[in-house]
Amino acid sequence: MDYQALEEKYCGLAGQVVEKAAKKGVLAEAYINAGEELSIEVRNQEVEALTTAKDKGLGLRVISGNKLGFAYTTDFSSEAIDNCIEQAIANARLTTPDEHNCLPSKYPGYPQLDLFDPDIINTPIEKKIELTREIERQARAHDPRVKITESCSYNDSRYLIALANSQGIVTSYHGAFCGASTFVVAVENEESQTGFGMTYSLRFKDIDPAKIGKEGAAKAVRMLGAKSVDTQRAAVVFDPYVATNFLRVIASSLAADSVQKGKSLFRGRVNQKVAAPVINIVDDGQLKGGIASSPFDGEGVPTSRTVLVENGILKCYLHNTYTAARDGVTSTGNSSRGSFKTTPEVGTTNFYIEAGSMSSDEIIKDIKKGLYVTEVMGMHTANPISGDFSVGASGIWIENGEMTIPVRGVAIAGNIIELLESVDAVGSDLTFYGTVGAPTVRIASMTISG
Amino acid sequence: MLLSESDLKAILKAALEQGGDFAEIYIERRRTNGISCEDNKIERVNSGLDEGAGIRVIGGENTAYGYSNDLSLDSLIELASLVGKAIPNKNGAKEINFTRPKANVDFTIKKRPDEVPIEDKVNLVKKANDAARAVDERIVQVTVGYSDIIQEVTIANSEGTLVDDERVRCRFVVNAVASDGRHIQTGYESSGGQQGWELFESVNPEEKARLAARRAVMMLEAKPAPAGKMPVVMSAEAGGTMIHEACGHGLEADLVQKQLSVYANKKGQKVASELVTVIDDATIEGKYGSYRFDDEGTPGQKTVLIENGILKEYMYDYLTARKEGRRSTGNGRRESYQDRPIPRMTNTYIAPGKDNAEAILKETKRGLLVKRMGGGQVNTTNGDFVFDVAEGYLIEDGRIGPAVRGATLTGNGPEVLKKIDRVAGDLGFAIGTCGKDGQGVPVGDAQPTIRIPEMVVGGILDEEAKE
Known part of the structure; x- marks a missing residue:
């Protein structure tokens, strides 16, 4: 697809839809998302599955007498578009009026970001298949006990966003990203353990098959022979991946809509201590190389870098146009859309805990006994409103500063605020898993149930 | 029907002329409506149309898949x-x-x-919101959601299967938040089915809303769950998350064939206590995971997976069945036209046994009573699973004791199934959206009241117990 040409075409369509709707006496905003996807799955060196896709859709938001309505369609025929407009306006009749419902006005300009690596498009599919095969070969070659490939895949996505509203915004951009991952199984004495490696990037050349394959293999092999430990309190270290799992849970609590609705742990806590002084949490919609970077957010507001927690002190929340109007502040450019099928809500972009100064070895060196957690299970059951969590965990036992035996089948539980407050070390190894990043994090003492 | 028979044939032919020995097209037209109420306001009324087609070609062990939402014949032939x-x-x-x-x-x-006029749907949501808020002054927020979906599908393949179907589902959810100024707790209830508006003949949304609100308030007073190993009694109303995680996923044929399941190569062997019979059944009228045909056009069926502790059958889709030269069990499902079908559960449950639910509790001196389960997860490769306890109580001397919050149960599928020592004659269903390979599909699960003599409860040790 010629994305430049398509941008123009869909800006035109979005503008027409807005104009048509506006003629019926409403404020309107049309958001179009179109793109292509490729995914390659390899097992035992065979291409087990290859998926190619093209899709598009339009989401229409209207405001009529302070009331919000929404409808979407994947059919761009004029009949379907007319239906969509009528449906959105009809839906607006039934919602509760809210004076803060509004659409952003035109901005003087947007940041220039480098989001489209031509290598992602120009690399022939055969080369991408070969890269995927190489991941599997690297994993198998790393250790003979790596015997089963659960999955080994490459995927990329090329997309464009076009947005127009009745306040004068007409804008668009296109981007692409790619990623590869593998989940492999190590087998020994009738015992099986899994491990994974993955990389997501805006640059095709960042996908290093050897790194991904070896990481998956090493993680699987080191869990062989894992046993439970007795229930006790001990130090707990989260590797960057596990730390991102916890960070994801608090994302919704830092969104202003959760705060305004009384559903946030952080309500009324601005300028208060919510975490240990070693913790800094940032959301950056313009982060160089960030998978979630974009010139503007889901309603056409420029993205920005927002420091949410600085030295353990909560500084502010994330806003879209609605929540900003309600709080009398400006939007942080965090209007987020799951897809064209949903209304813009408040969400994170590139969201991370800033790197500290200690290496992960230094973090472990001081621990008398503790658990280095490499996997948590059931994280989606953590309650983002109360902050309570209780998850299954596995990892490596630490004894006198040394990694010893693998551990599985234990549970760790607590409250996420208490957890953040009891962090006593943050590593220098900030790693992103998709749009969320974290370094190694240490908690002085936690209950481990076994 | 979303395309004529001759067009479908032309598309399948165009695929096979290029490669493969099996071609399939899945066309979907999905209309949805959703209403949400929060902050005492009807915040969102959304509706939409999503249509598209997915084309799959299989040759030997290779599968190729493509999808598009351009449904013109030329575009589909090109795809x-x-x-x-x-x-x-x-x-x-x-x-x-x-x-x-x-x-x-x-x-x-x-x-x-x-x-049904959309005003009626909005009213139902408003009434539920009011009911939840009236329960207690400590209820600080209530979110009520209603959604319905009408999904038309046409599925055709080169082996001659042709299915047109319409699936209709309604779903209702309520989430209540309670706060006493110090703590914040939540309560959640949901109902849904392969049903139309008649869902609300058997489900009272206001009653559900009150239940959710009462649970949120009660959890404010609950103490942290204990930590360590103890007997666990799961009541029938707790739902079926445990069986879904502890054995359901491990019995899906794709995981079994890839040797990614602890239940691989165990057909005919004893994998559970003889009190345990596990069934997957797509044919129960009105349940959330029910259907006439799966997403490959195979009729939905009732499959006995484990019978009196003996592993009898796995759940197959077309591709996994083909690898073994057998028939699909009608478990080939996909989230939408954007996804390849894979083996999935429908309504999965432990069949009722002979014990008495009250007696089970009475004879359990101490332990944890699970009244409602939350979500869960399993590592099928080693069988370890967890699930969240949304409502739990300590069992003290065979009676229900104080409520506890924040508990997670951790176990190993085959070990836990072998240990189950009581199975009552009752049965309670719950609904959920099951995620696998990034695809969410509606499922039901259920179990009678059961007892597991020992499970790991992930709670918090008292500070005094600190070493």
Whole structure:
């Protein structure tokens, strides 16, 4: 697809839809998302599955007498578009009026970001298949006990966003990203353990098959022979991946809509201590190389870098146009859309805990006994409103500063605020898993149930 | 029907002319409505149309898939050729004669949701919101959601299967938040089914809303769950998350064939206590995971997976069945036209046994009573699973003791199934959206009251217990 040409075409369509709707006496905003996807799955060196896709859709938001309505369609025929407009306006009749419902006005300009690596498009599919095969070969070659490939895949996505509203915004951009991952199984004495490696990037050349394959293999092999430990309190270290799992849970609590609705742990806590002084949490919609970077957010507001927690002190929340109007502040450019099928809500972009100064070895060196957690299970059951969590965990036992035996089948539980407050070390190894990043994090003492 | 028979044949032929020995097209037209109420306001009324087609071509062990939401015949033929080309071996197109398989059940939708005025749906949501808020002054927020979906599908393949179907589902959820100024707790209830508006003949949304609100308030007073190993009694109303995680996923044939399941190569062997019979059944009228045909056009069926502790059967889709030269069990499902079908559960449950639920509690001196389960997860490779306890109580001297919060139960599937020592005659269903390979599909699960003599409860040790 010629994305430049398509941008123009869909800006035109979005503008027409807005104009048509506006003629019926409403404020309107049309958001179009179109793109292509490729995914390659390899097992035992065979291409087990290859998926190619093209899709598009339009989401229409209207405001009529302070009331919000929404409808979407994947059919761009004029009949379907007319239906969509009528449906959105009809839906607006039934919602509760809210004076803060509004659409952003035109901005003087947007940041220039480098989001489209031509290598992602120009690399022939055969080369991408070969890269995927190489991941599997690297994993198998790393250790003979790596015997089963659960999955080994490459995927990329090329997309464009076009947005127009009745306040004068007409804008668009296109981007692409790619990623590869593998989940492999190590087998020994009738015992099986899994491990994974993955990389997501805006640059095709960042996908290093050897790194991904070896990481998956090493993680699987080191869990062989894992046993439970007795229930006790001990130090707990989260590797960057596990730390991102916890960070994801608090994302919704830092969104202003959760705060305004009384559903946030952080309500009324601005300028208060919510975490240990070693913790800094940032959301950056313009982060160089960030998978979630974009010139503007889901309603056409420029993205920005927002420091949410600085030295353990909560500084502010994330806003879209609605929540900003309600709080009398400006939007942080965090209007987020799951897809064209949903209304813009408040969400994170590139969201991370800033790197500290200690290496992960230094973090472990001081621990008398503790658990280095490499996997948590059931994280989606953590309650983002109360902050309570209780998850299954596995990892490596630490004894006198040394990694010893693998551990599985234990549970760790607590409250996420208490957890953040009891962090006593943050590593220098900030790693992103998709749009969320974290370094190694240490908690002085936690209950481990076994 | 979303395309004519001759167009479907042309598309399948175009695919096979390029490669593969099996071609399939899945066309979907999905209309949805959703209403949400929060902050005492009807915040969102959304509706939409999503239509598209997915084309799959299989040749030997290779699968190629493509999808698009351009449903013009030219575009679909182009897509079919592209997908066919991705398969290395070529067998050529053969004559296709369509036959329509007969479903094992028929569901009647009494009142289609598109015939219900949207005002009525909004009213239902408002009433539930009011009911939840009236429960206690400590209820600080209530979110109520209603959604309905009418999904038309046409599924055709080169082996001659042709199915047109319409699936209608309604769903209702309520989430209540309670706060006493110090703590914040939540309560959640949901109902849904392969049903129209008649869902609300058997489900009272206001009663559900009160239940959720009462649970949120009660959890404010609950103490942290204990930590360590103890007997666990799971009441029938707790739902079926445990069985879904502890054995359901491990019995899906794709994981079994890839040796990614602890239940691989165990057909005919004892994998559970003889009190345990596990069934997957797509044919129960009105349940959330029910259907006439799966997403490959195979009729939904009832499959006994484990019978009196003996592993009898896995759940198959077309591709996994083909690898073993057998028939699919009608478990090939996909989230939408954007996804390849894979083996999935429908309504999965432990069959009722002979024990008495009250007696089970009475004879358990101490332990944890699970009244409602939350979500869960399993590592099918080693069988370890967890699930969240949304409502739990300590059992003290055979009686229900104080409520506890924040508990997670951790176990190993085969170990826990072998230990189950009581199975009562009751049965309670719950609904959920099951995620696998990034695809969410509606499922039901259920179990009677059961007892597991020992499970790991992930709670918090008292500070005094600190070493």
